[in-house]
Amino acid sequence: MSEDRVVSIAGLSRRFGRKLALDSVDLQVPRGVVFGLVGENGAGKTTLIRHMLGLYRCQAGSVRVFGRDPVAEPVEVLRRVGYLSEDRDLPEWMTVAEVLRYLRAFYPSWDDGFAEDLRRQFELDPKARVKTLSQGQRARTALLAAIAYRPELLVLDEPSTGLDPIVRRDILTAIVRTIAEEGRTVLFSSHLLDEVERMADWIAMMDRGRIVLRGPLADVKGAHRRLTLRFDEPPQQPPRLAGSLFSEGYGREWTAVCEGPPDLLAREAAGLGARVVGEDVPSLDEIFVARVRSREPVESEG
Template identity: 45%
Template sequence: VRVFGEDPVKKPESVLKHIGYLSEDRDIPDWMSIGELMRYTSAYHRGWDQSYADELLDTFSLDPAKKVKTLSRDMRAQVALICAVAHKPDLLILDEPPSGLDAVVRKDILNAVVRTISEEGRTVIFSSHLLEEVERLADHVTMIHQGRVTLDSSLEMINENHHCFSIRFTEQQHAPPKLENAIAISGEGRFWSVIHQGSTDSFSDVLQRIGGEIVESRHATLEEVFVSRVGREDLREQTIEGSK
């Protein structure tokens, strides 16, 4: 394995200087003040940009004289983010960055991440269960369920290939219609909702042949895609277990 052309085991210092990391638990020393923590962290990073750190402190309305142990959960997350980004890392790794935070604080943190991506052209890898925010930030998405990759694609391709259809049949359907490339189907009677992967033209043609029509069509949200794929994976696991 090579990270930035270096062996991370043999030369960890060379690799770590390129990386910023924000953990989910945001474990930072309680006994330091914010200012002391900034100075302590900057000693490990030659690329530390104090003016950028000060700008973020001002954006988050953080007092450098305050002790970390007196900070709220939201404020600790803001401080931890500054420590992760102020040395302008080439790679920023965020583990559930907005998890459990106030909505306003979460927005401020994500805005800082967006700036890192858009203005500075850096790479950000982050894990999150808040899929609306993933849609806002990511250009490539990997979905993982129970340790298995269920989807790995650019966000653009996911949007192009996944649609949500509201469909209507001329006659009552007593069971979910069998539709190729439908990854989720719900509804009853004449009215059904389908999450579909693939060509919309072929789907419309197949639907017409079995007495159905598309009433409404839109791109599926990332959350709808994830829930549909997770449901399909769970059903697949149950089928495998049942066949043993």
């Protein structure tokens, strides 16, 4: 594996009974980036992450983390990885301080000063027992535990679950950016695309077990356009431009999310009898919806 790749996945497929959870997934995560893995619930994000952590053995394909097989060499991989799951599984009977002391023993790189700074920032009572914590406090405790030993790769599976909007925007974003600025890598999965758009440098979109789009966020957004088309007469069916992923509208005005050079798209629109009266860069959410819907059968509207 190249030194600049923290994660390298090739041809990974996984079935649970008759369900194909992962379908020939290829994915590389560069070193030192914030990498967002996006998709609806059930798209395969958590299954993919569990392969990275060595919790699932590959049925087909390969997974390498820091150039190693996480199933064959779990200690060598996991000592360099911090992980926060959606479940926030913590010992109910321990206090916050006891949880941190317990985990500290496993990681030689545990940073006591950093952990204490985070505890205060997260407003966690060290004497409070886990069973008495709110969902948000549990999430903060689990996040603290995942990053206090400054892992080279931080994996967050739906990290916003249980966090209020202020914590999501301020604390989570600040921590993720700080880790990346130190040259370490963050991979996080989320179905909240506005959150991914705010934090990520790179993205991969998953839909029904497949990667449908990947790359630097700026490149992904720069390759797409949202066009507003105006027709002299209402089209008999949704307009289909070359490069159009999805279109919606009614009567003489339609909006299309497209991929391709703007001048080519304008010529395509003119060929359909339409003028481009508006052009903008779509949000990541709009791109995702367009990509997913482009894989579904298009129903004509009369």
